[in-house]
């Protein structure tokens with residue numbers, strides 16, 4: 001029996017109620033709507049189920065990949081031959097919010113728009129910038145997601161993680177090694193269970209107005225009507241990726257079903273039936289043309305899972 005079959009058998013025997021899926025198509029778990037199946041996926045609903053999944057995998061030498069909302073991921077057409085752990089969003093501990101002294105605590109799978117709304121409901125300011133980012137808390141902390149001058153690192157007080165042996169640790173902001181779209185969690189060795197946010201008491205109407213304004217700006221500027229993974233490339237020092245791509249006349253450039261958005265050059269969209277190979281080929285073309293014309297090397301912001 002191979003390791004994943006053994007893992008499946010052991011998890012099934014240990015916890016009948018743990019949600020497990022084999023050969024699960026990943027296109028439905030990514031905002032790009034691209035990618036083949038995952039060999040094995042677990043969707044734990046509680047800390048106990050996460051611990052069981054991680055420890056059992058560790059016993060068999062299997063390194064899991066932690067999937068959030070798949071909004072910064074490009075999954076290979078062949079799929080992922082390993083084990084994916086995705087915190088469940090259905091009736092689970094991981095989408096709850098709780099008011100704490102000077103802020104909020106929330107589970108690792110909560111979508112950022114829902115987190116921002118929970119802050120709004122309590123009249124807490126600081127998370128307005130996150131209200132249009134379609135990631136989960138875990139993915140957003142890992143990526144130090146940000147927009148319109150705000151970044152997760154400005155409001156995270158601490159992050160609670162579980163390592164592959166099932167140990168839980170609360171990590172203060174200063175130890176999270178946050179920088180532009182980076183954090184200490186990128187190495188994939190710890191799963192983010194929850195985070196605590198330091199927020200200020202504010203005026204509910206003002207918070208709402210700011211969120212509405214930022215979301216209207218997104219609607220106007222971004223191709224939200226198409227599947228994508230947001231900005232394809234990171235912001236290069238001293239430049240804007242979208243402006244460089246636009247300047248090179250690449251809006252509308254297409255490979256198969258992948259296209260540089262006509263509305264926002266920083267987005268590669270799935271214009272219909274795109275494969276991962278289409279997106280990668282288009283990314284290469286864009287990088288080559290921008291480098292040749294401007295001397296700037298674009299680094300992908302989107303992560304490849306294969």
Ligand SMILES: Cc1cc2nc3c(=O)[nH]c(=O)nc-3n(C[C@H](O)[C@H](O)[C@H](O)COP(=O)(O)OP(=O)(O)OC[C@H]3O[C@@H](n4cnc5c(N)ncnc54)[C@H](O)[C@@H]3O)c2cc1C
Pocket residue numbers: 031065066067068069070071072073087108109132133134135136137138139140141142143144145146147185186188190191192193222224228229230231303
């Ligand atoms: C239309 C659109 C607009 C966007 N706008 C923005 C924006 O304004 N600003 C911005 O920064 N990004 C933006 N993004 C990109 C994306 O939403 C963010 O990077 C987001 O933080 C990714 O979160 P996720 O849950 O989807 O992570 P995923 O894509 O699932 O994963 C990203 C990384 O996080 C890790 N990860 C996920 N969950 C966990 C966990 N619980 N524990 C440990 N590691 C985990 C994964 O292993 C992976 O390395 C946009 C995307 C789209 C589609």
